[in-house]
Amino acid sequence: MNRITLLLSAALLGLSAAAAGAHDYKLGSLEIEHPYARATPPNAPVSGGYMTIRNTGAEADRLVAGEAPFAERMEIHEMAMDGDVMKMRQLADGLEIPAGGEVVLKPGGYHVMFIGIDSQLKDGEIRKATITFEKAGTIELEFQVEDIKAMQGQMDHGKMDHGKMKHGG
Numbered sequence: 001m002n003r004i005t006l007l008l009s010a011a012l013l014g015l016s017a018a019a020a021g022a023h024d025y026k027l028g029s030l031e032i033e034h035p036y037a038r039a040t041p042p043n044a045p046v047s048g049g050y051m052t053i054r055n056t057g058a059e060a061d062r063l064v065a066g067e068a069p070f071a072e073r074m075e076i077h078e079m080a081m082d083g084d085v086m087k088m089r090q091l092a093d094g095l096e097i098p099a100g101g102e103v104v105l106k107p108g109g110y111h112v113m114f115i116g117i118d119s120q121l122k123d124g125e126i127r128k129a130t131i132t133f134e135k136a137g138t139i140e141l142e143f144q145v146e147d148i149k150a151m152q153g154q155m156d157h158g159k160m161d162h163g164k165m166k167h168g169g
């Protein structure tokens with residue numbers, strides 16, 4: 001590698017690090033990293049939102065609610081295997097972020113659910129939504145819409161039938 005290539009790659013690395021850094025949020029003792037949402041096919045009623053939430057504080061906090069202008073409502077969900085069937089359930093009491101700990105919301109696990117979306121979420125778009133924690137309060141996030149590759153079989157959240165879920169209120 002010659003000197004120019006080295007300089008170039010260093011510059012590129014610096015750029016991508018800066019881009020990643022710009023998509024992190026701080027709210028009290030919480031750090032929220034890279035909120036992203038699943039790109040949807042046309043007319044899909046729902047999408048999932050993901051992020052990493054880190055709690056640098058000495059007290060646990062709890063993600064309790066969310067609101068998105070592009071969705072009728074937002075819910076906090078968990079997806080887990082029940083025998084050999086992937087099931088999703090709403091976390092009515094929210095999602096605890098332990099003191100000094102980190103919770104990763106990701107496809108196939110914890111996620112926020114955008115229900116009743118008003119338009120197709122397209123790869124590369126930015127969608128704003130707010131999330132609320134019991135202690136730290138509310139913050140507006142920019143969810144980066146990403147084309148998340150279908151996961152295998154029943155792990156594919158996009159193919160799950162949320163219509164069969166009871167969303168009670």
Ligand SMILES: [Cu+2]
Pocket residue numbers: 048077078088111112113
């Ligand atoms: Cu869900």
